[in-house]
Amino acid sequence: MAPYFFYFLAFLAIFSALMVVFSKNPVYSVLFLVMTFFAIAGQYILLNAQFLAVVHIIVYAGAIMVLFLFVVMLLNLNKELEPHKSSLLKLAGVIASGILMLTLIGTFRGATEQVVGAGLSDGLTYNNQVGLVKNLGKVLFSDFLLPFELSSILFLSAMVGAVMLGKRDKEPIEL
Amino acid sequence: MLLTIYDFTRLTTAIHTWLTSKMGDTLVMLSEMVMVGLCTLTFFVVLCLILVYMERKVSAFMQIRMGPNRVGPWGTVQAIADTVKLLLKEGLTPDGADKLLFNFAPILVVAICFAAMAPIAFGKGLAIWDINIGVLYISAISSVGVIGILMAGWSSNNKYSLLGAMRSGAQIVSYELSIGMAVLSIVVLSGSLKLSDIIMAQESGWWIFRGHIPAIIAFIIFIIASTAEINRAPFDMAEAESELTAGFHAEYSGMKFAMFFLAEYVNMFIVCAIGATLFFGGWMPFHIGGLVAFNNVMDFIPSPIWFFGKTFGLIFLIMWFRWTFPRLRIDQLLTLEWKFLLPISMINLLLVTLIAIMGWYF
Numbered sequence: 001m002a003p004y005f006f007y008f009l010a011f012l013a014i015f016s017a018l019m020v021v022f023s024k025n026p027v028y029s030v031l032f033l034v035m036t037f038f039a040i041a042g043q044y045i046l047l048n049a050q051f052l053a054v055v056h057i058i059v060y061a062g063a064i065m066v067l068f069l070f071v072v073m074l075l076n077l078n079k080e081l082e083p084h085k086s087s088l089l090k091l092a093g094v095i096a097s098g099i100l101m102l103t104l105i106g107t108f109r110g111a112t113e114q115v116v117g118a119g120l121s122d123g124l125t126y127n128n129q130v131g132l133v134k135n136l137g138k139v140l141f142s143d144f145l146l147p148f149e150l151s152s153i154l155f156l157s158a159m160v161g162a163v164m165l166g167k168r169d170k171e172p173i174e175l
Numbered sequence: 176m177l178l179t180i181y182d183f184t185r186l187t188t189a190i191h192t193w194l195t196s197k198m199g200d201t202l203v204m205l206s207e208m209v210m211v212g213l214c215t216l217t218f219f220v221v222l223c224l225i226l227v228y229m230e231r232k233v234s235a236f237m238q239i240r241m242g243p244n245r246v247g248p249w250g251t252v253q254a255i256a257d258t259v260k261l262l263l264k265e266g267l268t269p270d271g272a273d274k275l276l277f278n279f280a281p282i283l284v285v286a287i288c289f290a291a292m293a294p295i296a297f298g299k300g301l302a303i304w305d306i307n308i309g310v311l312y313i314s315a316i317s318s319v320g321v322i323g324i325l326m327a328g329w330s331s332n333n334k335y336s337l338l339g340a341m342r343s344g345a346q347i348v349s350y351e352l353s354i355g356m357a358v359l360s361i362v363v364l365s366g367s368l369k370l371s372d373i374i375m376a377q378e379s380g381w382w383i384f385r386g387h388i389p390a391i392i393a394f395i396i397f398i399i400a401s402t403a404e405i406n407r408a409p410f411d412m413a414e415a416e417s418e419l420t421a422g423f424h425a426e427y428s429g430m431k432f433a434m435f436f437l438a439e440y441v442n443m444f445i446v447c448a449i450g451a452t453l454f455f456g457g458w459m460p461f462h463i464g465g466l467v468a469f470n471n472v473m474d475f476i477p478s479p480i481w482f483f484g485k486t487f488g489l490i491f492l493i494m495w496f497r498w499t500f501p502r503l504r505i506d507q508l509l510t511l512e513w514k515f516l517l518p519i520s521m522i523n524l525l526l527v528t529l530i531a532i533m534g535w536y537f
Contacts, residue, residue, distance in 0.1 A: 027276075027329060034322060051308050054315045062318030063348065069322065070344055073329045073337065133308055133368060 005046055013039035026072045030065060037061045051133040183478075184300030211303055215289060219441060224254040226440040229487075230494055237498035258433070266429035269332065276330035281427070281434035284323035288441040291316040294370050295448045298458050298479035302370065309370035310358055313449060314351070317404070320442070321347040324406075327435070328423035339422025342412040342505055349512045350403040350410075356520035357397035360389065360527035361453040364536065370452055377456035379464030385536045389526040394454045396520045401446035402493055403508070405439065409500035412508060443493060444486065451485035458482040 016035040023029045037060045044053035140148050190210075194203045228243070228251060235242025243250030268277055294309035296302040306312050321344050328340020362368055364386055365376035376382075382390050403410035414422030424435045451457060458478035462470045503511065530536055 027273075031276075031322070031326070034319075050306060051311070054308055054311045057315040058311070058318055061322070062315060062351075066318075066321055066325065066344055066348055069325050069329075070341065073325065074341065 002046060006043070009039045009042040009046070013043070027069070030068045030072055033068075034061050034065045037065070048132070051136055182299050187300060215292060215303070219289070219292075219437075222444055223437045223440050224258070226444065226490070227254040227257065229490070230440075233491065233494045234498050237495070261430055261433040264429035266431045267426075269426050271332040272426065273330035273332065276326045277426075278431070280323050280327035280330060281431045281438075283326065284320060284438045285434050285441075287316055287320045287323060288438050288445065291320075291445050292441075295445070296370055296374060296452065296457050297482055298477070301458075301479065305369065305371050308368045310362060310368050310373070310449075310453075313445070314355060314358065317442070317445070318347070318351055320438075324423050327427070331423070331426035333426055335419045335421075336423050336425050339412075339414055339419045339425070343406055343423060345505075346406070346410065346412055346508060347404055349509060350400045350516075353396050353400035353512060353516045353520050354404060356517070356524050357393040357400065358449075358453060360386075360393040360520075360524050363524070363528050363531045364390070366531075370457070374452060374457040374459050377459050378462060380462055381454065381456040381459070382536075383454040386527065387530060387536065389523050389530060390454065392519065392523045393527065394450070396516055396523070397450055397454070398489070398492065400512075400516060401450065402496055403512070405442040405446055407439070407443065407493060408497040409502050410508060411502065412505050443490060447486045447489035447493065448482075450489050451482065455485045456481075457485075 013036050016032040016039065019032040020029045020036065023032060037056060041053040041056045041061075044050070044056060191203070191207070194206060198206070231253070232242045232250075243253035246252045246256050268274055291313050293304040294302060294306050294312055296305070324343045324347075325340045328336040328338075328343070331337075361373065361382055364382055365373040367373060367376070377385075379385075383394055384390075386393075406412075406414065412422075414424065419425070424432055427435060456462075458481050460470070460473035460476055460478070460481050462473060
């Protein structure tokens with residue numbers, strides 16, 4: 001069963017990711033991006049990492065994409081208003097992202113070879129319990145305590161910054 | 176312990192073993208999925224009929240009038256008559272609307288309601304998917320519901336619909352934080368995200384009684400924030416009929432409108448079921464720690480009766496809100512969340528954590 005689910009989700013993720021780029025309407029792009037996130041969350045569940053899947057949905061599909069949709073709908077962007085890019089710019093974009101893809105493929109291939117070279121006969125020894133919230137919490141609060149706390153301070157400062165930006169307007173708004 | 180007398184695990188295990196003896200693993204999974212889906216669908220329909228009838232009767236009671244009393248005994252068949260009317264109506268799609276999204280939005284909203292029902296335990300051993308992060312799963316799924324509302328509002332190509340959807344988005348995204356904090360305080364007390372563990376942690380008393388005042392504050396914040404999250408009065412900014420005609424579903428008619436309407440009621444049931452599970456012990460009978468005889472007498476009442484009794488009690492509370500409080504303005508609504516509920520719930524979470532660490536709960 002699992003391989004079929006994997007292929008279905010992988011196809012869905014790639015298809016909707018492509019549609020994000022090719023959709024003429026920005027609202028459709030955002031909705032396809034939501035679909036991509038759901039497909040990737042499905043892959044996490046196949047890897048028995050339910051916590052990661054759910055957090056992925058809460059943060060990306062539930063919060064960030066809703067704000068994206070908000071902005072796109074409020075500005076009512078559509079293809080008539082979209083600035084036309086010259087073909088030179090398009091070519092540059094294709095070349096730059098092609099190089100990025102090559103780099104990523106190279107890196108991941110290298111990673112697999114390293115793991116195999118390190119003496120693990122079965123490639124990756126994957127612990128299928130690692131994604132459960134209990135194990136994840138233990139690792140986060142013991143081995144990775146400092147990075148975890150640093151990232152929470154980063155979030156806190158971002159929150160304070162957002163509040164300060166919102167408060168900058170001193171004059172009362174006339175209604 | 177007499178808790179085992181009404182255990183549905185035996186029933187579900189019996190069905191599973193019988194199916195396994197007849198066919199292969201994949202087919203067993205598929206047929207179980209179909210069975211669960213049919214059960215959920217039936218439950219969904221019956222629930223909506225009951226809730227619509229209940230809302231009309233409760234509102235009539237609040238306003239000292241009779242309510243539906245013509246169709247069937249005490250008007251009980253009124254909801255079915257309304258459903259037939261909605262089924263026969265034409266589902267109009269406006270010319271200027273984005274056809275695909277316009278027709279897809281109600282389906283998405285209802286599908287999300289279905290998905291959010293999965294981890295809820297209706298009785299002992301009667302949950303569809305007792306996932307180990309049940310509480311987080313529900314909040315993840317319900318946070319996606321706003322995408323359906325935004326889709327409906329935008330694709331209608333109507334300024335009132337768009338405004339309603341925007342308001343709804345702002346409201347759901349902000350009130351989600353308070354709900355999360357209130358839910359977290361119970362998670363801290365029980366030490367698990369799994370709904371069955373949270374219920375079992377309340378074996379010697381429900382958290383609202385054992386968790387002192389912080390648990391009661393968490394419950395009040397939860398019920399206010401969830402009323403806002405499901406877009407019900409006094410927080411029904413998304414459809415405020417005196418300002419926005421009908422808000423995000425102004426352009427919908429017939430069955431497509433009915434789907435939004437039904438989703439609202441099912442969402443109400445889901446938040447009340449979660450509230451009952453977290454604060455009132457779900458299907459756990461009323462227990463007082465130490466009084467064995469009393470607890471055993473309480474165990475004779477079947478667990479689904481406890482669950483539905485508590486849930487419908489909370490639903491009545493939310494209906495009571497609707498017919499008692501006037502609607503808030505959008506700025507008052509956001510002020511209430513960001514300046515009052517969120518700071519209170521953050522401090523409350525710290526207090527609950529202190530209680531949980533020191534073991535001060537009963």
